[in-house]
Amino acid sequence: MKSKGKGAKRSRQAWAEPDPDFQLETEPGSSEHEGSEASVRLGRTWRTIRAERGDTGMATRRRRQGNSVKERNVRRLESNERERQRMHKLNNAFQALREAIPHVKTDKKLSKIETLTLAKNYIKSLTTIILGMSSACLPHEESQAEANAARLLQCYQQHLDEEGEESLSKYLQHIRSFSQGS
DNA sequence: TAGGCCATCTGGTCCT
DNA sequence: AGGACCAGATGGCCTA
Numbered sequence: 169m170k171s172k173g174k175g176a177k178r179s180r181q182a183w184a185e186p187d188p189d190f191q192l193e194t195e196p197g198s199s200e201h202e203g204s205e206a207s208v209r210l211g212r213t214w215r216t217i218r219a220e221r222g223d224t225g226m227a228t229r230r231r232r233q234g235n236s237v238k239e240r241n242v243r244r245l246e247s248n249e250r251e252r253q254r255m256h257k258l259n260n261a262f263q264a265l266r267e268a269i270p271h272v273k274t275d276k277k278l279s280k281i282e283t284l285t286l287a288k289n290y291i292k293s294l295t296t297i298i299l300g301m302s303s304a305c306l307p308h309e310e311s312q313a314e315a316n317a318a319r320l321l322q323c324y325q326q327h328l329d330e331e332g333e334e335s336l337s338k339y340l341q342h343i344r345s346f347s348q349g350s
Numbered sequence: 351t352a353g354g355c356c357a358t359c360t361g362g363t364c365c366t
Numbered sequence: 367a368g369g370a371c372c373a374g375a376t377g378g379c380c381t382a
Contacts, residue, residue, distance in 0.1 A: 243368090248359060250369070255357070279355065356379085364371075 266278050269286045278286065 244360080247369080251360085251371090252358070254370075259357095281355090352382095354379105354381085356377105358376085358378105360373100360375085362372085362374105364369105366367105366369085 262280055262283055265287055266283050269278075269283065269290050271278065271286055
């Protein structure tokens with residue numbers, strides 16, 4: 169265990185209150201699952217928990233679900249895999265966002281929180297610029313301003329549809345042509 | 351070595 | 367019912 173405060177947190181409630189009725193028939197990482205990447209991971213987790221708990225009544229509500237332990241384990245592994253895929257997609261989206269945000273290049277990549285913060289600031293800056301251009305071009309008629317906003321929205325949606333490599337510069341191009349054309 | 355950041359597991363809840 | 371989403375827990379890696 170890592171020697172830091174975080175590591176001192178105790179397990180989840182479910183693990184902390186062993187169910188006396190429960191009997192573990194098989195466990196993840198046992199013979200029928202051994203070998204797959206997921207089962208290895210899960211097995212490691214279980215082993216870790218068992219080590220921490222001193223290998224006493226560990227699992228809890230598994231029986232109450234009405235399915236066999238084996239079925240439950242299979243479903244758990246499947247949902248772990250889905251969750252992993254989901255997180256990978258999320259990370260890909262973060263990476264795309266990193267690449268879309270202009271920032272000072274360093275060797276160290278932006279953390280997630282930094283990425284979100286910079287993105288928020290970037291959006292705010294762009295919004296300010298666009299509003300500035302909009303009011304400079306069409307300051308008077310309200311209906312024109314609405315049409316203006318509609319065109320901007322249209323450009324933005326088109327940009328979303330395209331989602332190409334140079335989508336950001338395309339979008340900026342749209343904005344420029346918009347400001348020139350108005 | 352403490353703290354930040356991250357990946358993964360997990361159970362609960364929401365949604366289709 | 368099953369998948370998606372979410373948040374908490376935990377351990378690993380890295381850096382100041």
